[in-house]
Amino acid sequence: MHDITITLLEDIFVFAKISRPISVKENYSEDLVFLASLDLHLLSVEGMQGIFSDWTGLMLVSAISAGNIRGVTYDDELAFAYAAVDQVPPMSLRKPVYFKVLCETLPICPTTAWRRIIAMKIFGSVTSSEGGLIIDSKWFQNATLIANGCKRIARMHSIINKMVSSGVSLSNIEKLYINGKVDRLVL
Numbered sequence: 001m002h003d004i005t006i007t008l009l010e011d012i013f014v015f016a017k018i019s020r021p022i023s024v025k026e027n028y029s030e031d032l033v034f035l036a037s038l039d040l041h042l043l044s045v046e047g048m049q050g051i052f053s054d055w056t057g058l059m060l061v062s063a064i065s066a067g068n069i070r071g072v073t074y075d076d077e078l079a080f081a082y083a084a085v086d087q088v089p090p091m092s093l094r095k096p097v098y099f100k101v102l103c104e105t106l107p108i109c110p111t112t113a114w115r116r117i118i119a120m121k122i123f124g125s126v127t128s129s130e131g132g133l134i135i136d137s138k139w140f141q142n143a144t145l146i147a148n149g150c151k152r153i154a155r156m157h158s159i160i161n162k163m164v165s166s167g168v169s170l171s172n173i174e175k176l177y178i179n180g181k182v183d184r185l186v187l
Contacts, residue, residue, distance in 0.1 A: 002030060005037035007182040009160065010173050021164040022171070029167065033176070036163040043152045043159075056116050059106055064126065065135045067097035085149035088140040096132020 072078040072089045082089045099117070103110045117133065120126040125139040164170060174181075 002033050002037065003177050003179055004182050005033055005040060006173060006176045008037075008040065009170065010181070012156075012160075013170075013173075021161050030178070032163055032166050032168050036159050036168075039159045040156060043155060056108060056112060057120070059108060060102070060113060060116055061120070061125070061135060063102055063106055064097045064133050065140075067102075068094040068134050071095060085153065086141070086146050088137050091134070091137050094129075094134045094137065096128075096130045096134050098132045102133070 066073075069082075069089050072082055072093050078089070078093070081087065099110075099114070103113055106113070117126055121128070125136060127134050127136055160170075168176070170176075
């Protein structure tokens with residue numbers, strides 16, 4: 001979890017083009033990074049409050065969405081263009097995620113996953129395309145998701161600043177890895 005968080009932080013500064021907070025003291029602790037990583041990872045759960053009432057739906061939508069916009073995420077110009085919460089990548093930029101890959105990636109029973117996906121298709125949040133699954137761009141323009149996204153960004157900055165003010169220096173972020181940068185999962 002530590003190296004995943006460091007990779008996330010490194011990517012945030014590259015793709016979001018925001019400046020790194022300056023640490024006034026150096027008091028590096030793996031515990032500080034671990035606690036911050038828990039907070040950062042729980043932000044996605046907070047963002048889906050009022051949208052999903054269960055972990056299965058949250059994991060499926062998160063994984064499908066991440067896979068759909070992987071090409072946007074790792075393209076400097078596109079990532080910056082769609083960095084704002086209300087700037088949703090259009091359907092033309094979304095790539096399908098195959099159900100088989102989704103089941104191999106997530107710790108969810110395929111039958112359960114399929115039942116949830118059928119329900120999401122009925123509600124219009126998931127569509128099929130080229131043999132895979134795509135989260136419809138319109139779904140992300142839900143007012144609750146946008147409001148929650150704005151709150152999550154503010155909390156993310158707060159968590160990062162608290163970590164830095166506690167002594168984790170991000171000026172040489174590559175030195176914070178324990179085992180090295182985490183490979184980006186491709187769905």
